[in-house]
Structure formats: C-alpha cells, structure tokens
Amino acid sequence: AQSVAQPEDQVNVAEGNPLTVKCTYSVSGNPYLFWYVQYPNRGLQFLLKYITGDNLVKGSYGFEAEFNKSQTSFHLKKPSALVSDSALYFCAVRGRNFNKFYFGSGTKLNVKP
Amino acid sequence: DSGVTQTPKHLITATGQRVTLRCSPRSGDLSVYWYQQSLDQGLQFLIQYYNGEERAKGNILERFSAQQFPDLHSELNLSSLELGDSALYFCASSVDGMLTYEQYFGPGTRLTVT
Numbered sequence: 001a002q003s004v005a006q007p008e009d010q011v012n013v014a015e016g017n018p019l020t021v022k023c024t025y026s027v028s029g030n031p032y033l034f035w036y037v038q039y040p041n042r043g044l045q046f047l048l049k050y051i052t053g054d055n056l057v058k059g060s061y062g063f064e065a066e067f068n069k070s071q072t073s074f075h076l077k078k079p080s081a082l083v084s085d086s087a088l089y090f091c092a093v094r095g096r097n098f099n100k101f102y103f104g105s106g107t108k109l110n111v112k113p
Numbered sequence: 114d115s116g117v118t119q120t121p122k123h124l125i126t127a128t129g130q131r132v133t134l135r136c137s138p139r140s141g142d143l144s145v146y147w148y149q150q151s152l153d154q155g156l157q158f159l160i161q162y163y164n165g166e167e168r169a170k171g172n173i174l175e176r177f178s179a180q181q182f183p184d185l186h187s188e189l190n191l192s193s194l195e196l197g198d199s200a201l202y203f204c205a206s207s208v209d210g211m212l213t214y215e216q217y218f219g220p221g222t223r224l225t226v227t
Binding site for chain 1: 115117146148155156158161163168169171203205209212214215216217218219220221
C-alpha cells in the first residue's frame, strides 16, 4: 500500500537555527514528491517538488529538500529558521503510475524568537 | 493567491441537509481534486476529476458526490449530513501532466453541521 509518514507531530526550533521536517514514503516505483505549507485558516501552499534529476531541490522561502532513494525519504530543510516559518507542513507523494496523491499527517513547526 | 476559488467560505447547516460546494480551478488547469480536512484525521483525499471525467477516488462516502463541468469548475455535493461531516473542504487544481503535478489549493469551505 502507498503511504507517507511524517514521524514528528511537532518540531520546535529557535529562530536562526537550521530546521528539518522529516518525511518518509512507501510507494511502488519512483515517486513524485512534494512539500506544502499551511498557515492557520488558509489553504495549502506548494513549496517544492522532486520529479527527477538532482536529489537536492530548492523551493520557495529558502526551503530545500533532499530526495534519498535508498532511505525513501524526502526531508524538508532550511538553513536558518524564521518565526514566520511557523506553520503546518505536509509532505505528499504521487506515484508515476497512478493518479492519487497521498499526504502525510502534517508536522507543526514552531519557531521561537 | 493561488488562483483557485471556492465558494462559499463558510457554511452552517443542520444534520440531514444537503449542501453544494463550488470550486473554480486555476486558468489552464484541467485537474480538480477535493479534500476533507478535519482536526483528527488530517487531509483526506476524496476525489479527482480531469477534464470532466473522474480520474481517481479516495475515501469518499457514498453520501458525497462530485462532478466537473465543461467549463472545468467543479462541485462537491454532500447529502444526509452528519455532525462528523463538519470539516474544512479544500479544492485543488493542477495541470496534472507534462511533469507538472503540483496542486494549487483554494482557501477552503468551512462546513459546520449542527
């Protein structure tokens, strides 16, 4: 069965420190991978994606993510967190051979001043 | 602004009633997805339409139905509403092809069933 796991419900980081939000997946074949961010009472916003090519992808607002095929992971990273990064982050996967998107359960990122 | 619009923004109705949620995708996007987001169950994929045809089905109840019209807008119909149907309902659109699969989400419709 296809699935996405975000093992941490919450991540706490001090402003200026690097942050990592973890995502692992279980999908047959090579997946397409995505990160989204959701601010309170808003829809999800697309941050970045991995389709093919370089394993390190860069996205909006200084975020990046690394695709690791052997570990089936796609962790979201940022070198220096901002208080304004505090939000709910979702990892999502779509297989190359099927149309459904699978979203993780979300990780709440708290960046403290 | 994602370019995806959803109406209404809020909806309050009683159990047993029927409601219709509307979504207009981004210009040029052929694919529309519907999701339900509740506090305890995260983001649940309901259904996807592509250029007027159903393409994928998720955890959509039989009381729920959707369609996509020739102008590509979509409607999600929820009937025989129960208290547990109270949630945020999101629509998203995408190109869904040419290696462009990322979805753009609307602001959502908050449904409250009393």
